[in-house]
Amino acid sequence: xxxxxxxxxxxxxxxxxxxxxxxxxxxxxxxxxxxxxxxxxxxxxxxxxxxxxxxxxxxxxxxxxxxxxxxxxxxxxxxxxxxxxxxxxxxxxxxxxxxxxxxxxxxxxxxxxxxxxxxxxxxxxxxxxxxxxxxxxxxxxxxxxxxxxxxxxxxxxxxxxxxxxxxxxxxxxxxxxxxxxxxxxxxxxxxxxxxxxxxxxxxxxxxxxxxxxxxxxxxxxxxxxxxxxxxxxxxxxxxxxxxxxxxxxxxxxxxxxxxxxxxxxxxxxxxxxxxxxxxxxxxxxxxxxxxxxxxxxxxxxxxxxxxxxxxxxxxxx
Numbered sequence: 001x002x003x004x005x006x007x008x009x010x011x012x013x014x015x016x017x018x019x020x021x022x023x024x025x026x027x028x029x030x031x032x033x034x035x036x037x038x039x040x041x042x043x044x045x046x047x048x049x050x051x052x053x054x055x056x057x058x059x060x061x062x063x064x065x066x067x068x069x070x071x072x073x074x075x076x077x078x079x080x081x082x083x084x085x086x087x088x089x090x091x092x093x094x095x096x097x098x099x100x101x102x103x104x105x106x107x108x109x110x111x112x113x114x115x116x117x118x119x120x121x122x123x124x125x126x127x128x129x130x131x132x133x134x135x136x137x138x139x140x141x142x143x144x145x146x147x148x149x150x151x152x153x154x155x156x157x158x159x160x161x162x163x164x165x166x167x168x169x170x171x172x173x174x175x176x177x178x179x180x181x182x183x184x185x186x187x188x189x190x191x192x193x194x195x196x197x198x199x200x201x202x203x204x205x206x207x208x209x210x211x212x213x214x215x216x217x218x219x220x221x222x223x224x225x226x227x228x229x230x231x232x233x234x235x236x237x238x239x240x241x242x243x244x245x246x247x248x249x250x251x252x253x254x255x256x257x258x259x260x261x262x263x264x265x266x267x268x269x270x271x272x273x274x275x276x277x278x279x280x281x282x283x284x285x286x287x288x289x290x291x292x293x294x295x296x297x298x299x300x301x302x303x304x305x306x307x308x309x310x311x312x313x314x315x316x317x
Contacts, residue, residue, distance in 0.1 A: 020089050022063035023047075025055040029072035052090065052102065053081055061085040061121065068092075069129065071099035077107065080115040080143075083124050086150075092128030097159060099130075104143075106134035106163045115143045122177075123152040133170075134163030144171045144198075148180060156183040160196070176200040178207035187216045187228070195230035195264065199239060202232055208241040215248045227294060230264035231274060238267070242276025242300070249283045266297040275299045283307045 030050030049055040052067065052074050059065040066089045074081075081102060083090065092100035104116050113135025117126070126146070133145045145160050153175065160172045171194045172187050187196035196216050199206055216228035228249050231239060242265075249262050262283055265274055274297050287293060287307035296302075 020064035020066045020087065022060065022065035022087070024066045024068060025049060025058055026068050026070065027052050027055050027074070028070040029074065056081070056083055056085060056088065056090075059085045059088050062087050065089070066091065069100055069102075071096045073101040073103065075103055075105045076114075076116060077105050078114075080118040080147075083117060083119045083126075083150075084121050085124075086122045087124070088121055089125040089127070090129065091125075092130075094128065097128055097130055097157070100128065101130045101132070103132045103163065104135050107136070109135050109137055109142075112137065112141055113143045115145070115147045117146045119146065119148040119150050119153050122150040124148075124150055125154040125156070127154075127156045127158060130159045130161075132161045132163045136162075136170075142170055144174045146173045147176070148174065149176045151177040152179045153177065154181045154183065155185055156181070158185045159188065160185060161188045170194045171198045172196040174198045174200050175206065175209055176202070178205070178209075180206075181210045181212070182214055183210070184213040187214065195227045197229045199229070199231040199242070199265075201239060201267075206239045206242075208243075209239065210243050210245075211247060212243070212245045213247065215250070217250045227264040228262055231267075239265075239274040239276065242274060244276070244278040245280055247281045249281065249285075263294040263296055265300055266295040277301050277303060278305060279303045281305045 024047075026048045028048070028050070049058065052069060053076075055067045059067070062085075064087045065085070069090060069092050071093065102116060104114065107113065113133075116131055116133045119126075131145050133143060135142050145162070146155065148155075155173060162170055162172075173182060173185075173196070175182075175198070182197060197211065197214075199209060211229065229244065262285060263278075267274055276299075278296075278300065280303075283293065283305060285293060285307055286309035287302065287305050288309060
């Protein structure tokens with residue numbers, strides 16, 4: 001396959017793809033038959049890599065580097081992809097979401113497995129990627145799809161799922177830092193006894209998390225006590241400025257249903273409450289009926305949210 005990365009960069013720029021101010025690196029699977037040809041035509045040494053980890057390692061923290069991931073499957077079968085550089089953007093090609101996969105593979109492990117992606121760098125962006133975790137064990141908790149501890153992390157235009165949902169406490173995306181965003185991302189069949197999107201306040205106060213334009217489908221695949229969006233009930237830590245906007249919540253699945261399958265956003269362990277607003281969302285339950293939505297703290301407000309019965313007029317009963 002003849003593919004010139006300079007022409008590829010021009011194509012991305014013509015599509016207004018968000019290339020950073022730093023260097024641009026390209027990744028294609030080493031197993032692809034045309035990988036050696038791609039490496040052979042590069043104009044700058046080290047511009048093309050056979051794994052995303054190698055491209056991350058080539059980035060300079062804080063320079064604003066971009067990693068363009070070409071379609072293919074990138075399997076991290078023994079450890080997570082570690083994104084530990086500040087200001088890095090990892091992006092798939094526009095329109096190639098379903099063909100650009102980062103995964104652990106489906107593996108049964110006795111100790112709980114590993115996350116698919118660990119993000120410790122600050123101001124990291126991941127976009128246009130299909131990310132899944134298939135590490136599972138029937139008796140012990142498994143790991144997360146994306147675990148973000150770096151401030152300012154952004155996930156957008158992506159798909160998050162579990163390749164299998166055996167085990168317990170499976171989580172899709174975990175945010176453990178302030179000023180994080182999850183935008184226009186679909187969560188599909190993520191968890192059994194966990195949360196598709198989890199706000200982890202165990203490390204301290206989270207400020208200004210934004211969840212916008214996301215869809216949650218089939219979250220209660222096997223049982224109740226699964227949540228589309230949840231947070232730890234940990235005292236005295238808090239969440240300030242939470243905004244959940246324009247999201248859809250479909251609790252459909254093979255087991256359980258209704259009940260607490262939507263939200264778990266109450267700090268029951270202490271006197272402090274989470275503060276924010278849930279606006280213009282659509283729920284697959286009656287938003288005005290007690291017990292339908294899940295646990296929502298007294299300082300979280302609903303506005304303009306539609307359910308199976310009517311539109312909310314504020315905090316549910």
